[in-house]
Amino acid sequence: MTYDSTLKYLVEQYPQAFTRWLFNQGPAEDIEILNTELSTEPIRADALFFVRVADAILHLEFQTLPQSEPPLPLRMLDYWVRLYRQYRCDIEQVIIFLKPTRLAGVFVNQFTERNLSFRYRVIRIWECDPQPLLTTPGLLPLAVLAQAEVPENLLSQVAARIDIIEDRQQQRNLSACVQLLAGVKFDEQLIQAYFREDMMQESVVYQRIIRQGLEQGLEQGLEQGKRNELNLIKRLLNRRLGEINPQLQNQIEKLSFQQLEDLGEALLDFETEVDLTNWLKQL
Numbered sequence: 001m002t003y004d005s006t007l008k009y010l011v012e013q014y015p016q017a018f019t020r021w022l023f024n025q026g027p028a029e030d031i032e033i034l035n036t037e038l039s040t041e042p043i044r045a046d047a048l049f050f051v052r053v054a055d056a057i058l059h060l061e062f063q064t065l066p067q068s069e070p071p072l073p074l075r076m077l078d079y080w081v082r083l084y085r086q087y088r089c090d091i092e093q094v095i096i097f098l099k100p101t102r103l104a105g106v107f108v109n110q111f112t113e114r115n116l117s118f119r120y121r122v123i124r125i126w127e128c129d130p131q132p133l134l135t136t137p138g139l140l141p142l143a144v145l146a147q148a149e150v151p152e153n154l155l156s157q158v159a160a161r162i163d164i165i166e167d168r169q170q171q172r173n174l175s176a177c178v179q180l181l182a183g184v185k186f187d188e189q190l191i192q193a194y195f196r197e198d199m200m201q202e203s204v205v206y207q208r209i210i211r212q213g214l215e216q217g218l219e220q221g222l223e224q225g226k227r228n229e230l231n232l233i234k235r236l237l238n239r240r241l242g243e244i245n246p247q248l249q250n251q252i253e254k255l256s257f258q259q260l261e262d263l264g265e266a267l268l269d270f271e272t273e274v275d276l277t278n279w280l281k282q283l
Contacts, residue, residue: 012033017137020136066103067105076111096142129147130157140162241272244273255283
């Protein structure tokens with residue numbers, strides 16, 4: 001979630017930087033971030049982006065490692081077909097791998113089957129020249145992961161570029177993005193030696209990650225609470241009425257948290273399974 005939120009912020013805030021880098025052309029004015037839901041069967045992924053640039057679409061996907069189900073080559077073909085069906089325009093597809101690895105998947109850039117050969121671009125960020133990334137503020141967080149004989153020197157260069165950004169809010173946000181993505185490659189103590197932690201905490205990126213974490217934690221907590229309540233109700237029903245038939249069990253599992261609590265009170269008056277059936281019918 002940390003990497004996904006960071007990359008989502010960068011692409012949404014600096015789409016021109018990414019299109020200029022990956023399309024290798026001058027800045028385009030007509031840029032639009034497209035919805036990541038495509039027709040037929042919805043697909044959503046936090047590190048998946050569709051950027052419309054004039055009459056073309058840049059499909060950009062970030063991955064730390066190549067493991068995926070379905071496999072990445074098949075996913076890229078699936079995305080291409082859906083995008084082309086919906087927009088009927090030129091589509092440039094790019095996977096950017098962030099974490100250095102020699103796994104075979106990071107060297108695959110095609111999907112082939114009988115009567116089909118499909119290709120897309122693959123960028124292994126640790127093999128990239130850092131200079132093009134260092135010249136654009138929106139790409140500085142990726143620059144820390146680029147090729148370097150002495151990685152710490154590159155981290156120092158990025159920190160120096162961040163320090164000269166005049167807009168304080170932009171400086172805080174990009175500093176946070178750099179620190180978060182640098183965790184792919186550098187240990188925490190080294191990162192803290194070059195970047196102030198308070199700048200991260202004041203950034204909208206960090207606040208977004210904290211907010212998402214709290215929301216996710218709340219959802220997980222509610223779900224766990226419901227599972228605990230459901231297990232308790234099942235045990236109480238089994239002790240009072242004996243083994244409950246599967247059909248009734250399925251109905252009980254679909255009850256809301258509040259309905260489970262109501263059932264917990266009502267079951268004290270149940271004498272047979274018929275009482276449970278009637279109570280469920282009343283819902």
